[in-house]
Structure formats: structure tokens, C-alpha cells
Amino acid sequence: MKQLIETISSCTLCSASLPLEPRPLLQVHxxxxxxxxxxxxxxxxxxxxxxxxxxxxQRLREWMRIDKTSFYDPRKVAILPMGFCYPGKAQSGDxxxxxxxxxxxxxxxx
Numbered sequence: 001m002k003q004l005i006e007t008i009s010s011c012t013l014c015s016a017s018l019p020l021e022p023r024p025l026l027q028v029h030x031x032x033x034x035x036x037x038x039x040x041x042x043x044x045x046x047x048x049x050x051x052x053x054x055x056x057x058q059r060l061r062e063w064m065r066i067d068k069t070s071f072y073d074p075r076k077v078a079i080l081p082m083g084f085c086y087p088g089k090a091q092s093g094d095x096x097x098x099x100x101x102x103x104x105x106x107x108x109x110x
Contacts, residue, residue, distance in 0.1 A: 040083035040097035
């Protein structure tokens, strides 16, 4: 699993389709008991290299009744977006995640 995560973390498959440099973000561990399946990291997540590092993440943690330390512990919570990199802005919100991440990595991660 460690090697797979390292490979994904350096992935550049979709770099030509991204508005910013690829920065694949995911949080996985075989012992995680909770899996959050998201769409793709937002701009704040991309900039900070931390998933759900925005008001929606705060709301999600409150809704789940989980503290930030536990939320960012990969042995407790896995966060597996459909796309691992920020896809760019759309007219309303962010663009949808690129399909290449799910096609290339999802089955191997699951």
C-alpha cells in the first residue's frame, strides 16, 4: 500500500488537463474504518496539501462528531476523492473531477 500511495502521489497523468501543477491528494490506510469518497480537492486543499481544509471540512467534521486529529489520522479515516488533483474552476463551483484518477487507481486502492 505504501508503494502505491507513493506512486499516486507523484502521478502526472492528467497534468495537461489541469490549471495548476498536479498535487495528488488522498488519505488511505488498510486499517481505516471510515471511508470518505469525495469528488476532487478544492483550491484551498490544493494550496495547503490538506484535504477538506476549508469550511466544508469543518462542517463535515462537526457533522461526523470527530475532531481534526482523528479526522486526519489515516488509520481511522480514509479520504479517497474521485479525482486526486484540483480540477479548476467552472462557471459555478469547481469543475468535475477528471476520470483518469478513478480509472487508473480506484480499484487498486479499494
